[in-house]
Amino acid sequence: MDKKQELMNAAVHLFSIKGFHQTSVQEIAHAVDISKGAFYKHYDSKESLLVSILKRYQAETLEGLEHLDISEGLSPKETFAKKLAFELESILGDRDFFIMVFKDMPTDGNEQLTSLMQEMRSSSSKFHKKMLLDAFGSRIEPFLEDLTTIVEGIQKEYLVTIILENRQLSIDKLSRFIASSIEAITMQLDSMEAVFTETSENGFxxxxxxxxxxxxxxxxxxxxxxxxxxxxxxxxxxxxxxxxxxxxxxxxxxxxxxxxxxxxxxxxxxxx
Missing domain, CATH: 1.20.1160 (Paired amphipathic helix 2 (pah2 repeat))
Incomplete structure (x- = not known):
């Protein structure tokens, strides 16, 4: 494992325990047996290290979704549910780290982090739209923005409950519930009117x-x-x-x- 990966792993551990602001560069460097000066050969700042961690997390999640082993016998809705479950489990696998992200994200006008969050949001939204189209077909296109917002909203609220309130829920059951809820909505689209009719050029x-x-x-x-x-x-x-x-x-x-x-x-x- 190269030193950059070691630093990211050490930072995830320390951020999860102490929080971003309470963790020093010196502590991260010490955890991988290098000096504070050597840290800056790999990362410009603690913030740039966090950016790399978040980018790695998103890349691993999206790659995992792209190569998820899907049984041939699964219906499109079941495939959708399985992808949702994988995404949720990826986040919950690093529960303590994402508690830090929710509570201690160092925005403070940091353009690098703000740009990254925008990029991650856009990529996630695009992938959810593809998942929805694969599951429910092109007839949902006029409502795609609304359906994506519903999926992401439900995901977010359940994650907040699971992570911040330490609730134990079945991820398979939750993912099937979300998929069935979206299916129920799609069956009523002929009698509905889309709410979101305009999306920013950045994908959200x-x-x-x-x-x-x-x-x-x-x-x-x-x-x-x-x-x-x-x-x-x-x-x-x-x-x-x-x-x-x-x-x-x-x-x-x-x-x-x-x-x-x-x-x-x-x-x-x-x-x-």
């Missing part, structure tokens, strides 16, 4: 950013009512034909002070 919808922020505010904020009111006001202002830039700037500046949604606010400001 502005609405999904708002949904993420709302969830995080409810989970983590001590000032829930005021933040949710500001978020709703921002959403309404962005829908106006001539949105007031001064109000949008004031609201995004206020919301960005909440650490847990800082990266989503930054994405919104950069890509609206």
């Amino acid at each position: 919808s502005i609405d999904s950013l708002f949904a993420d922020m709302e969830t995080k505010i409810k989970l983590y904020s001590k000032n829930t009512a005021r933040l949710l009111a500001s978020l709703d006001l921002l959403r309404q202002e962005l829908l106006q034909d001539e949105p007031r830039e001064f109000l949008i700037e004031a609201l995004t500046d206020y919301l960005s002070q909440e650490k847990q949604i800082e990266k989503e606010v930054l994405l919104l400001k950069n890509h609206r």
